Amino acid sequence: MIGADDLVGLVRKYNPKTDETMLRAAYEFGREMHDGQTRHSGEPYFSHPVAVAAILTEQQLDDATIVTALLHDTIEDTRASYNAVAERFGSEVADLVDGVTKLTNLQLSSTETQQAENFRKLFMAMSKDMRVILVKLADRLHNMRTIKAMRPDKQLKKARETMDIFAPLAGRMGMQWMREELEDLAFQVINPEARISIMRRFITLQREAGDVIERITGDMRHELDEAGIEAEILGRAKKPYSIWRKMQEKQMGFSRLSDIYGFRVITEGEEDCYRVLWAIHHRWRAVPGRFKDYISQPKSNGYRSIHTTVSGRDGKRVEVQIRTRQMHEVAETGVAAHWSYRDGERAENPFAVDPAKWIASLTEQFDEEDHDAFLEAVKLEMYADKVFCFTPKGDVVKLPRGATPIDFAYAIHTRIGHACVGAKIDGMRVPLWTRIKNGQSVEVITADGQTPQATWLDIATTGKARSAIRRALRELDRDRYIRLGRELARSAFEHVGKKPTDKALDRAAKTLRLKNRGEVLARLGSAELTAAQVLNAVYPDLAPETGQEVGRDRAVVGLAPDQRFERAPCCQPLPGERIVGITYRGKGVVVHAIDCESLQAFEDQPERWIDLHWHSGRHAAVYVVTLDVTVGNDAGVLGRICTLIGEQKANISDLTFVDRKPDFYRLLVDIELRDAEHLHGLISVLDAESDVAAIERFRDPAQGTVGAAEPSLA
Template sequence: MIDLEDLIALVRNYNPKTNADLIRRAYAYGMKMHDGQFRQSGEPYFTHPVAVAAILTEQRLDDATIVTALLHDTIEDTKSTYAEIERLFGVNIAELVDGVTKLTNLELSSAQSKQADNFRKLFMAMSKDLRVILVKLADRLHNMRTIKSMRPEKQAQKARETMEIFAPLAGRMGMQWMREELEDLAFRVLNPEARNSIIRRFITLQRETGDVVHRITNDIRSELDKAEIDADVYGRAKKPYSIWRKMQEKDLAFSRLSDIYGFRVICEHEADCYRILGVIHHRWRAVPGRFKDYISQPKSNGYRSIHTTVSGRDGKRVEVQVRTRQMHEVNEAGVAAHWAYREGVRTKNPFAVDPAKWIASLTERLDEDDHDAFMENVKLEMYTDQVFCFTPKGDVIQLPKGATPLDFAFAIHTRIGNSCVSAKIDGIRVPLWTRLRNGQSIEIITAEGQRPQASWIDIVTTGRAKAAIRRSLREEDRGRFIRLGQELVRSAFDQVGRKYSDKALRTAAKMLGLTEGEELLARVGSAEVTARKVVETLYPEFAQGPADEVIQRPVLGLPPDQTFRRAQCCQPVPGERIVGITYRGQGVVIHAIDCPALEEMEDQPSRWVDLHWQPGRHAPVNTVSLDLTIANDAGVLGRVCTLIGEQKANISDMQFTDRKPDFYRLLVDIDVRDVEHLHLAMTALEAESQVAQIARHRDLGRKP
């Protein structure tokens, strides 16, 4: 364990004006609180907070962050309290320690809905003070470095969480060195065979080719000396996980992977960066499409550098990064550079980004209510690379790789995106789904009255655009859904012989936890709540059991005590020819005689049972799914519902499976008496001119 004076010396190296007394008091307090506690490795527990503090000194962080690292587990794991930390060390450190404690308690790898909620809390904590996540990342790094002492299943859980959440987050914050180490440590746990294989191949390659890194580094230095440019050159082989990921993405064997070496050239002045680039391209052939200028177009986390890939010695591809020392400092520390100290004062690095602005850009538009949408947006913001495009006025818009002109329009302003009808790239009209490339000039063409279409969701890439489109569709659809919901609810009330009224609707809404009747109608119209559910909420006597519940119905061909149920794949109804299939532990399942699922049973005749519906003894309600394609015009969906109601059939559920500008495709569950009743309903729908197609829905993916 690093002793107290060594830790203070590490801080004094970059901050001679450090408050050594504060660090001493925190060190002593943390050691006292954790006295008697041990890590799984058998070491005293306090070795962990000290190691976390030491990691943060490498980033030259302020005293408050170092002290927080020493105390970060006291509130959670000892008798210490927030009030005591505040009394002894001040409100700022108490809030930081409390923030880290709350992050530690988040189960970020849990179920999807809970994970989404915990991600919100993660970003909320980050938005209050980004130093909280810096401590947490250092905490995770040390835990991953010492993970071997954990149980195997715990190692796998922590490694997956690190790979999916903490490593990408570190990269998004600009701390690339930490991202690479976290990824490699997790890779060692999750796929040790692959990692060891890559290391063995590296050793073989070095034995065959010698020290390639040393030779290429000397080649670059020699060329720079000839041009009389003062710069430092560093080379290294890429991390095993980085190589493995590239092999997976490009589907290449290790022997065919070329750019497995990376080199950095660090100089004093920005002008020298471009001189160095010229020297490198003059000496070696540049690889087309592998040049990126992040100096003229920095990343949102402050990252600046020139990247180029060239064919170096023996035709091997190598990546070269060129940057100034100030740029390099920010590139190593990322957003953490904002708090970096040197000679006792905060570093005034011109390239360090404002954490408040950075976190605002990261969390922008991440206020979706839908869990899937929120997680989608988080991952889009954390994982994507960027392209840079220009407005007609020359302003630069940063977008993730794979973005489209629609993403560009919404990035300018939601109003522009909502009213977009077409786009021009470099003066040529293109489809809205065109993928943008670096350096293109984009012109968005708008039209008054244009509104987002449902198909746009599949076109856009950014979380901001997806959120804006969904919000607009919800607002536009609300009135239509309310009208449709009213039709469905009225029909459901008629089916059970009850009178529909506004009072009944308000009562049902209140019982379902909604504020008003219109909200309930909108949810019924959008298929979030079924009309049957509304009726059953008010009149429980009409409630039916689960759809897959084993039921007793008299049919010919079975003993009186034999249980059976309808197959969900083909949904047979009385009047159709049927056959029974025996299932172990499930009794007999009834299939329609033409059900495709029966093909799998042809070689098992002993399981087949000849059955017939017994006239007049079947259930009064049988649910059948219909696959409809209808025109996307005003009033069509309402007309379809009216037609079904006119045939005395009840709509029990509705689900849109495809939305296009001209047609909708949807699954409609209707309740019918028998096959004749079903035939009448389908004939009425087929005669409707706005219904393009109608068919029974056969879902072979559902269990019998």
């Protein structure tokens, strides 16, 4: 474990004006608080915070961040409190330590809904002070470096979380070295056999080909000397995980990979970068499609560099990154460069990004009320590469790789997106689903009266576009959804003997943090909220239990103990719908929906009517409902429809084709469902599918009149 003197020495190297007294006090306080605690390896626990602090000194961060690293587990794992830390080290450090503690408690790899909310909390913490996430990333890096001491199941969980969340986040912040190390450490746990195999092949390659890096570096050095360019050349083999990922993407073996070496050329001035590029391209042939100029078009995290790939010695592909020393500092530390110190002063790097503006660029497009869109947009920001395209006036628009003209239109302005009817790329009319490529010029064609189409959700890729389309569609269907939501709310509230009054719905809106009761009903009708959630928001003590399913034998309330029931085949009533029973000989009851047309046949037999209602709670998915669906006659359509039904946790019990046409066919699908909400959610999902032309619930009144004159239970 690094001692206090050694840690102070590491900080003093880049910050001679460091507050040594505070560093030593934090060191002693942390050691005292963690006294007696050990890690899984048996080492003193305090060795971990010290190692995290040492990692942050490599990024030349300020005293407050180093002190936070030393204390980052004290509030969570020791008797120390926020007030105690604030009293000794100030509110700035206490807020940072508290922020790291809250991040540690976030379950970022939980369910989708929780994950969306927790990602929002993560970005909120980052927006308050970026140093919180810098400490958390260093904390995760040291934990991954020492992960072998943990149980195998814990190792795997941590490794997957690191690969899915922390490594991409480090990369998005511009800390590429940390991303690569986190990925490789996680790869070592997730797929150790693959990593060992790649390492062995590397050893074999070096034995057969010699030191390729030294030879190529020498060749580059010669070319730059000939051109009179002063520059530093750094060469390295790529990390095993980077190679493995490339093998998976290109579906080829190690022996066929050629660009497994990377080189960086670091110059003093920006002009020299382009001189180096000329010298390298003059000596070696450039690989088409592998050139990117991030100096003229920087990434949003401040990254600047020229990337090119050339055919080097023996035809081997070599990736080269060319940048100035200041650009290199930002490339190594990313957004953290904003806090870097040199000679006791905050380093003034013109390429360092203001963290507040960087966070704003990430979050400005997110719909605060749409968790799914937020999570989708965050993941796009963290994982997607960018393409640069141009407006007809020459303005640059940055979009994720795979973006379409729909995304481009919404990136310009939401109004332009809503009115889009077509697009031109490089002057040629193209379909809206066309993928935009780097350097293309895009023109959006608009028309008055145009409104967003549901099929655009299948075309758009950016969170901003998809969120705007969803909002527009929600507004277009708002009246219909409100009417349906009101009916669903009425049914759910009646189950517990209540009514969905305006006052009750206002309370639900306040509890659910929605604008008003209309928004509650609209979201209930569009299946974004469940009736149980609305009911729970108003009457949490009366909300139906969701842990145990209601069995079919006790699904209907109002029957005599010896009576059994069957659902009427004409209307196929579901839990959540108002029902009435018709008695038959043998003490049986057939249950109809209250609006079933077949009930007219029993109007002159009031003695056979029984007032019934469904049992409150979560029902088993055993109630068959028939859907009348018209779909496009195209390859794979039926498979996609069946997959969508399965994804909604519904089961197809029968399927009948009733009409076939060259372009469309109509079919009746029997599906086992839980209740009316389940049905509505399923219809909403299928109706949004572009290949579904029409969908409605199938009812046959003729099947309900059998036995009207002479009772007999079928």
